Amino acid sequence: MNAMTKIASSGADTASNEVRFPIEQILTSATDQRGVIGFASPRFCEVSGFTSDELLGAPHKLVRHPDTPKGVFYLLWDHLKAGKPVCAYVKNKTKSGGYYWVLAVITHTENGYLSARIRPGSELFEATKAVYADLLKEEASGMTPEHSATLLTERLQEMGYDDIKSYGYSILNEEFKLRNIVDAEHVTSFALMDDLAGLVCDMQNLVNSIEQGFARVRGEPVNLRILAGRLEGAGAALGTISQNYDAMAKEMHGLVGRLHDPESGALRQMSDAVGHGRAALQMAQLLKQARSDATIDASMAAEGLRLLEDHNERLQQLSRTRLIEIASVGKSIPDICRSLRRRINGLDVVKLLCKVESGRMRDVDSGLDGIIARLENFHDNTDRHLAELSAKSSQITQKGASL
Numbered sequence: 563m564n565a566m567t568k569i570a571s572s573g574a575d576t577a578s579n580e581v582r583f584p585i586e587q588i589l590t591s592a593t594d595q596r597g598v599i600g601f602a603s604p605r606f607c608e609v610s611g612f613t614s615d616e617l618l619g620a621p622h623k624l625v626r627h628p629d630t631p632k633g634v635f636y637l638l639w640d641h642l643k644a645g646k647p648v649c650a651y652v653k654n655k656t657k658s659g660g661y662y663w664v665l666a667v668i669t670h671t672e673n674g675y676l677s678a679r680i681r682p683g684s685e686l687f688e689a690t691k692a693v694y695a696d697l698l699k700e701e702a703s704g705m706t707p708e709h710s711a712t713l714l715t716e717r718l719q720e721m722g723y724d725d726i727k728s729y730g731y732s733i734l735n736e737e738f739k740l741r742n743i744v745d746a747e748h749v750t751s752f753a754l755m756d757d758l759a760g761l762v763c764d765m766q767n768l769v770n771s772i773e774q775g776f777a778r779v780r781g782e783p784v785n786l787r788i789l790a791g792r793l794e795g796a797g798a799a800l801g802t803i804s805q806n807y808d809a810m811a812k813e814m815h816g817l818v819g820r821l822h823d824p825e826s827g828a829l830r831q832m833s834d835a836v837g838h839g840r841a842a843l844q845m846a847q848l849l850k851q852a853r854s855d856a857t858i859d860a861s862m863a864a865e866g867l868r869l870l871e872d873h874n875e876r877l878q879q880l881s882r883t884r885l886i887e888i889a890s891v892g893k894s895i896p897d898i899c900r901s902l903r904r905r906i907n908g909l910d911v912v913k914l915l916c917k918v919e920s921g922r923m924r925d926v927d928s929g930l931d932g933i934i935a936r937l938e939n940f941h942d943n944t945d946r947h948l949a950e951l952s953a954k955s956s957q958i959t960q961k962g963a964s965l
């Protein structure tokens with residue numbers, strides 16, 4: 563029975579009809595390295611309206627709808643060529659001129675790519691459609707795909723995502739949550755990944771707080787120097803103290819960068835690994851669902867079934883590898899925290915020297931007491947945040963050991 567429904571389109575595309583397919587259906591296709599279709603599942607043929615013969619050997623842009631901005635495909639290929647999986651909302655056209663929206667999840671196979679598509683319904687989908695509509699207006703004024711991709715990345719950053727990759731993992735996670743397709747054997751793994759993702763997020767917040775602390779006291783060494791200048795000879799010691807504090811705080815800030823550097827920081831590595839690990843297992847579950855649907859649907863060729871099975875296995879393995887990686891990166895964090903906390907002790911000594919100077923200048927209303935109070939606050943908060951950070955990373959290591 564054909565469970566698809568056609569409904570009148572709303573919005574700009576009034577001339578065509580939307581094809582809505584059931585939420586549990588997965589539309590799969592596979593291509594070579596250039597995007598030429600080598601496999602199309604019966605469900606994909608059914609929804610797109612093209613026969614398997616029409617799709618096989620055709621470039622995938624055969625189903626392209628002009629309402630998907632060019633920037634989306636620019637980023638899609640950019641990521642695929644860099645070896646990264648892609649999750650993106652895409653509007654496709656049907657052979658008869660209708661359309662359907664999908665969340666497309668594209669991963670690498672041995673000699674090309676495999677895409678699993680599901681019907682989107684999350685709030686992030688609605689937000690993304692608004693972003694696409696704006697982007698299409700910009701593209702209409704003659705923008706290159708590359709420029710459109712840059713604009714899209716900026717819009718996603720405004721929505722709070724570091725990059726298209728973390729946005730992709732989030733949209734898959736949101737759409738996945740709308741379905742109830744987790745196998746009993748994976749329930750514990752998904753719970754573990756949710757815990758890990760929560761811990762990594764808490765750690766990111768702690769590092770952000772530490773960063774904000776550094777930003778707040780950045781001007782204090784300058785304030786000390788200004789004070790030293792005002793006090794002339796009496797403030798000479800303060801000038802030296804400020805130089806020491808400045809140098810030590812800068813060195814410490816550099817070390818914090820090992821935690822949160824956007825390219826290579828430990829937290830970025832962990833958040834990438836947990837996002838990718840969870841997405842890989844979610845993709846594996848989608849393929850399993852597609853495979854079991856295909857069993858009912860006898861028209862799926864044995865080769866296609868094998869492709870879905872093999873790929874499911876590979877993704878499960880990939881998910882395990884990425885989770886083990888989180889635990890191993892997590893192990894380095896207590897050491898970094900320890901050496902940062904040692905440096906706070908050093909800063910405390912410099913602050914103590916300030917206090918001595920303050921005592922010597924009892925009669926002068928210098929503003930030094932205010933500076934000391936702010937530094938004290940910064941040291942206490944940073945030390946507390948580092949202790950929490952270290953505890954969270956130990957929890958991650960423990961959880962990782964249960965894999």
Ligand SMILES: Cc1cc2nc3c(=O)[nH]c(=O)nc-3n(C[C@H](O)[C@H](O)[C@H](O)COP(=O)(O)O)c2cc1C
Pocket residue numbers: 591592593596597621622623624625626627630635652653654666668675676677
């Ligand atoms: C595995 C795979 C699946 C794809 N699926 C679609 C799809 O469903 N719809 C689509 O418009 N493009 C899809 N593409 C991207 C197309 O290859 C193509 O880049 C896109 O349609 C835009 O066409 P253009 O690059 O000629 O502008 C897919 C690519 C790959 C590798």
